[in-house]
Amino acid sequence: MSRIGKKEIIIPDNTEVEINESHIRVKGSKGELSYQLPKSISIKQQKNQLQLTKNDETKKTRELYGLSRSIINNMILGVSEGFEKKLVIQGVGYRSQIENNNLILNVGYSHPVCIEPPNGINIKVENNTNISISGINKEKVGQIAATIRNVRPPEPYKGKGIKYENEIIRRKVGKAGK
Template sequence: MSRIGRKPINIPVGVDVAIDGSVVTVKGPKGTLTQSFNPVITIQKEGEEILVTRPDDQKESRSLHGLTRTLVQNMVLGVTEGFSKTLDVQGVGYRVQKQGKDLVMNLGYSHQVIVSENEDIKIEAPNQNTIVISGIDKQKVGQFAAEVREKRPPEPYKGKGIRYQGEYVRHKEGKAGKGAKG
């Protein structure tokens, strides 16, 4: 039995969960999330808990068991607390600022890179070297953060670029590090 899959999911106060076959809808103070799951896995609401069960020990069922439970848990956490990713911008002259609903980034290109927030994602720039991306859907927050990071990923020689907060970028020596002949 999956250790993660068999844990019940507690439903906090103020959260409404509706299960219609394999479609789960979670409403909470921050918004509403709806997602459909594989019909092999059974999702039931019992009192103030959600239970995820599998019919057999087939490989596919075992794989989906823990995944389904984690996705439902993330939906419940998203509508109550929300998710956020923090990105750090490092480099001389690299900076970000918020203008209306757009994030304007100077990343060493000849032009500014502009990214707009959408209805699911909120962008904040508390200072000129930090970007905070937040929303209720964990997958969308992570994907959007990856797309912003892709605008200038960290490079290994000087460490310049956009990186996740706490991300370690291994530095390489340049051409001079090989040992000079002569």
């Protein structure tokens, strides 16, 4: 039984939710998002709260119950507050820059790596080594951050590479060498 799916979703004052059968549109100060609920899940709005209910008790419905609640909650948080991920580049000569809204990474390859952000995602670079990714869609923000990190993941010996701001890299001891 999903504990997440049973929780009510609280709608902030500056956010507007529009429900049309199983299609949900959320408008806020940062933008607008929409989501199509599965047929086996229904939603009710009471003043400033949303409540999801299951229409049947199949395994697939139980799987989608908590997922749907999390997606709708993230939509509401996204249009009211937004999401942000921060990446840090470590390594001698490793740097990044923004050029024509594209992120250019120089991380030890023979060529610079160009990453084009999708619509609704903003990428900022501070002092060549700190990258900030922000947007209203949590899934897109996390995916583009993972794509950037995947260009040069941190290695365990020297710690060189691209890592999340609060990520801890387990370091290994190198060769003993006599």
